[in-house]
Amino acid sequence: MVGLTGEDPVVRDEAMLDDVDTDEEESDLEDDSGEEFHDEPSKKAVYNKDGILEKLEDIAWPKNVDWRHKLTIEHDQGEKVDVNDDLSRELAFYTQALDGTRQAFEKLQSMNVRFLRPADYYAEMVKTDTHMHKIKGRLLSEKKKIEEAEERKKARESKKRAKEVQAEKNKERAKQKKEQIESVKKWRKQRQQGGFAKGNDDGPDLNFEGDEGFKQSKKKRPGVSPGDRSGGLAKNGRQGKNRKSRDSKFGHGGRKGTKKQNTAETTNDFRGFNQRGNSESKRRKMA
Amino acid sequence: MAKKRKRTSDAPAAAAASAGKSDVSAPSRPERTLFGFKDKPSDDATAAAAAAAVESEPQPDSEGADTPPFRNKEKVLVTCSRRIIYRYRHLMQNIVSLLPHAKKDSKIESKQTKGSTLNEVVELRSCSSCLFFECRKQKDLYLWMFKAPGGPSVKFLVNAVHTMEELKLTGNHLKGSRPLLTFSTNFDQQPHWKLVKEMLTQIFATPKDHRKGKPFHDHVFVFSIVDDHVWFRNYQISVPHNEMDKVDKGGLDKMTLVEVGPRFCLNPIKIFGGSFGGPTLYENPYYVSPNQIRALEKRKKAGKYAKKVKAKVRRKMHEMENTLEPDEFAQLWKGED
Numbered sequence: 001m002v003g004l005t006g007e008d009p010v011v012r013d014e015a016m017l018d019d020v021d022t023d024e025e026e027s028d029l030e031d032d033s034g035e036e037f038h039d040e041p042s043k044k045a046v047y048n049k050d051g052i053l054e055k056l057e058d059i060a061w062p063k064n065v066d067w068r069h070k071l072t073i074e075h076d077q078g079e080k081v082d083v084n085d086d087l088s089r090e091l092a093f094y095t096q097a098l099d100g101t102r103q104a105f106e107k108l109q110s111m112n113v114r115f116l117r118p119a120d121y122y123a124e125m126v127k128t129d130t131h132m133h134k135i136k137g138r139l140l141s142e143k144k145k146i147e148e149a150e151e152r153k154k155a156r157e158s159k160k161r162a163k164e165v166q167a168e169k170n171k172e173r174a175k176q177k178k179e180q181i182e183s184v185k186k187w188r189k190q191r192q193q194g195g196f197a198k199g200n201d202d203g204p205d206l207n208f209e210g211d212e213g214f215k216q217s218k219k220k221r222p223g224v225s226p227g228d229r230s231g232g233l234a235k236n237g238r239q240g241k242n243r244k245s246r247d248s249k250f251g252h253g254g255r256k257g258t259k260k261q262n263t264a265e266t267t268n269d270f271r272g273f274n275q276r277g278n279s280e281s282k283r284r285k286m287a
Numbered sequence: 288m289a290k291k292r293k294r295t296s297d298a299p300a301a302a303a304a305s306a307g308k309s310d311v312s313a314p315s316r317p318e319r320t321l322f323g324f325k326d327k328p329s330d331d332a333t334a335a336a337a338a339a340a341v342e343s344e345p346q347p348d349s350e351g352a353d354t355p356p357f358r359n360k361e362k363v364l365v366t367c368s369r370r371i372i373y374r375y376r377h378l379m380q381n382i383v384s385l386l387p388h389a390k391k392d393s394k395i396e397s398k399q400t401k402g403s404t405l406n407e408v409v410e411l412r413s414c415s416s417c418l419f420f421e422c423r424k425q426k427d428l429y430l431w432m433f434k435a436p437g438g439p440s441v442k443f444l445v446n447a448v449h450t451m452e453e454l455k456l457t458g459n460h461l462k463g464s465r466p467l468l469t470f471s472t473n474f475d476q477q478p479h480w481k482l483v484k485e486m487l488t489q490i491f492a493t494p495k496d497h498r499k500g501k502p503f504h505d506h507v508f509v510f511s512i513v514d515d516h517v518w519f520r521n522y523q524i525s526v527p528h529n530e531m532d533k534v535d536k537g538g539l540d541k542m543t544l545v546e547v548g549p550r551f552c553l554n555p556i557k558i559f560g561g562s563f564g565g566p567t568l569y570e571n572p573y574y575v576s577p578n579q580i581r582a583l584e585k586r587k588k589a590g591k592y593a594k595k596v597k598a599k600v601r602r603k604m605h606e607m608e609n610t611l612e613p614d615e616f617a618q619l620w621k622g623e624d
Contacts, residue, residue, distance in 0.1 A: 041572030041573050042572045045571070045572035046567045046568070046570045047479075047568075047569055047570065049478045051560060051568045052439075052479055052481075052482050052568050052569060053478050055438065055482060055560060055568065056478070056481055056482045056485055058437060059437075059439070059486070059489070061357065061489070065357045068495055069357065069359050069492070069495050070468070070488055071465060071492060071504075072468045072470060072488055072492070073469045073470070074469075074470050074471070074472050074474075074475070075469050075470070075471055075472065076471070077471050077511065081513050083513050083514040083516075089513060092513070093511055093518065094522070094544060096469050097509045097520065097544050098544055099469075100467060100469030100509075101467060101469075101507050101544070102539050104467045104504070104507075105504075106539075114503075115502075115503060116503060116505075116526060117503040121503075123462070123501060124461070124463075125459050125460065125461055125462055126384050126385065126451065126459060126460060126461075126547065127451060127459045127547070134454060135454050138454045139457065
């Protein structure tokens with residue numbers, strides 16, 4: 001039906017008939033199928049040029065009418081536009097509108113007329129706010145859909161890549177293990193051949209201290225003291241004051257050895273010592 | 288509704304008569320508007336009577352002192368036939384919302400006398416032109432476009448309709464702001480296109496200083512002839528707000544257009560001399576009515592079945608003419624059982 005833009009309204013070559021159209025009214029019965037179809041434009045079509053021009057003069061506005069009454073702009077389309085190509089056709093219309101607007105605005109500007117709506121001028125629009133809201137919603141949902149699709153695509157790709165990386169890693173690990181076992185075997189054989197001679201220097205060349213051995217990561221942690229066991233979390237200040245002081249005393253983080261030993265100051269410090277010896281905590285313990 | 292005094296140039300006798308009548312009844316007094324006095328009507332008698340008033344008020348239009356300044360008093364009646372389908376009705380409503388100088392009227396029964404009815408209605412509503420949307424068979428939309436008392440009238444077939452309600456069209460503009468009209472240059476090549484252009488200009492241009500109009504230009508109409516059809520588009524002109532003051536300094540480059548709608552495509556069928564009737568001045572030689580296209584399609588389908596039946600009959604005839612000889616070996620193995 002008529003809904004599509006792309007369709008060519010009339011297929012010319014298909015059939016040609018002149019519409020039997022009376023001046024006042026035509027009935028639907030008029031196009032009975034008895035007539036033959038032509039490939040060419042019908043020759044008997046009326047074209048009264050003089051009559052048309054006469055009529056045009058009748059209705060036309062005076063020649064010297066101010067342009068501001070008409071606001072018409074002519075635009076040359078250039079070469080022929082292909083009707084069936086939606087994009088090129090719409091582009092032609094768009095350029096016509098844009099070019100026309102530019103010319104018109106220049107004209108208006110030269111007449112010193114204000115023609116643009118000020119930013120703070122609000123008035124009724126052709127489309128209602130609810131309708132514009134709907135349009136906005138549709139645009140947003142479309143955008144969201146596109147974004148989601150892209151994200152999915154990215155995730156799929158990264159998954160694929162991660163799989164490859166993981167496989168590579170596994171292979172590497174297996175290879176390393178094999179090598180180490182191999183080297184241990186070799187060393188054992190050597191020792192057997194050498195009659196278990198004493199000496200540390202001929203141990204297997206397993207470099208435990210190397211990168212591949214078991215070890216803790218020696219990554220430098222910025223802002224964390226070497227003795228800190230919490231990994232810098234304690235410093236974040238999320239803990240209460242009590243917790244911190246207890247941690248500093250009893251050790252949550254850091255080496256405990258030196259902290260638990262008395263020093264000269266702590267021996268003389270009796271702050272935490274109840275002289276009477278009947279503190280509640282003790283009593284509770286006794287009970 | 289009261290019948291108003293006309294000032295059409297093509298009916299000078301009637302105008303003169305009415306003017307004379309008005310002279311008898313009351314001296315012509317300039318009508319007061321918000322911006323001063325209304326421009327004088329073009330009748331000679333009234334013009335002479337009100338010459339003093341014309342001279343006293345400053346005229347923005349640069350015209351001779353003897354001819355009264357041109358004033359566009361176009362009023363367009365927009366109506367449709369009964370049993371129009373919703374899509375076409377929405378198109379009509381969109382057009383009404385685009386034309387502040389349009390008047391809507393009730394639907395008109397599509398029958399033999401609709402021409403005279405329509406002319407009567409146009410006269411009653413004191414309109415000078417009319418857009419009549421005629422829907423046939425719940426499928427085809429025809430648009431009649433005519434100037435009121437003296438014609439001419441153009442009949443179009445409307446195709447490729449998109450209404451403003453479609454969510455694809457994202458633009459919006461002020462209701463009642465005056466549109467810029469852009470025409471492709473091939474409107475000036477042939478007389479009938481010239482006529483169509485003039486009619487489109489008069490009908491679609493909002494009259495200057497119309498009381499429902501707004502003094503800004505924020506949308507542009509495109510009328511373009513492609514493939515012998517008139518294509519209509521409506522774009523919003525969006526200029527960035529901070530560029531508004533410097534349009535002459537390159538703000539034009541930043542201007543973009545957003546389509547508002549509606550869209551339609553007009554295929555001219557005929558041009559008549561009168562209003563909704565009269566002698567035919569032009570016939571589109573390429574026009575094929577949609578009924579014929581549908582009939583042709585139907586006939587193609589019907590032909591398929593007829594061919595099948597024909598082939599069947601032919602085969603039967605052929606078999607009857609050339610009967611097979613009795614097979615001499617048919618009895619060969621019969622005795623073995």
